[in-house]
Amino acid sequence: QKEVEQDPGPLSVPEGAIVSLNCTYSNSAFQYFMWYRQYSRKGPELLMYTYSSGNKEDGRFTAQVDKSSKYISLFIRDSQPSDSATYLCAGNTGGGNKLTFGTGTQLKVEL
Amino acid sequence: NAGVTQTPKFQVLKTGQSMTLQCAQDMNHNSMYWYRQDPGMGLRLIYYSASEGTTDKGEVPNGYNVSRLNKREFSLRLESAAPSQTSVYFCASSEGEEGRANLYNEQFFGPGTRLTVL
Numbered sequence: 001q002k003e004v005e006q007d008p009g010p011l012s013v014p015e016g017a018i019v020s021l022n023c024t025y026s027n028s029a030f031q032y033f034m035w036y037r038q039y040s041r042k043g044p045e046l047l048m049y050t051y052s053s054g055n056k057e058d059g060r061f062t063a064q065v066d067k068s069s070k071y072i073s074l075f076i077r078d079s080q081p082s083d084s085a086t087y088l089c090a091g092n093t094g095g096g097n098k099l100t101f102g103t104g105t106q107l108k109v110e111l
Numbered sequence: 112n113a114g115v116t117q118t119p120k121f122q123v124l125k126t127g128q129s130m131t132l133q134c135a136q137d138m139n140h141n142s143m144y145w146y147r148q149d150p151g152m153g154l155r156l157i158y159y160s161a162s163e164g165t166t167d168k169g170e171v172p173n174g175y176n177v178s179r180l181n182k183r184e185f186s187l188r189l190e191s192a193a194p195s196q197t198s199v200y201f202c203a204s205s206e207g208e209e210g211r212a213n214l215y216n217e218q219f220f221g222p223g224t225r226l227t228v229l
Binding site for chain 2: 006008032034041042044045046049088092098099101102103
């Protein structure tokens, strides 16, 4: 079993829809959780991070962590075609530098 | 700032050939990483270097070697390429240093090298 599990998709939504992307994890030591966005044929780039449980909002994006159920979510409001990308969740224990990534969910926002 | 750069962008090898993938960062980061990305497998850590002069194995180190040439450069070598090593390879760097109290420690990724082994 992978430490971070993620539905690979693809997920296709109409422009303007609310998107929910989800991950589960098994490592109880994870303290930091990240969402990376990866456009086609590009390297991943950090979108958001959260520490421990709770919510964090940045514009149209909200990251949510529920440590009791080991569940990580990313919500995208008013989705745009430019949001079409692969979204990777990742966890970090905070005691070192290594990240453990999920497999990524491919999102397509259609006009 | 160029960030993280990788060379080459594309490479085709025959089984048994060797090659070195180059990575450099200009952000004065302490830690550097090599990942491979395969469909359905996500990003998997091959090797990492927490600081200049140190390297450690990641999740999938077999068939690879690394060199942390200096603080800026971290190379990945395939001594005898196999078709199973066909993948997209990403180099990344982050500010943190192993052993010190760390925050989330954002990793910055290069553009990747697409490698095909025939």
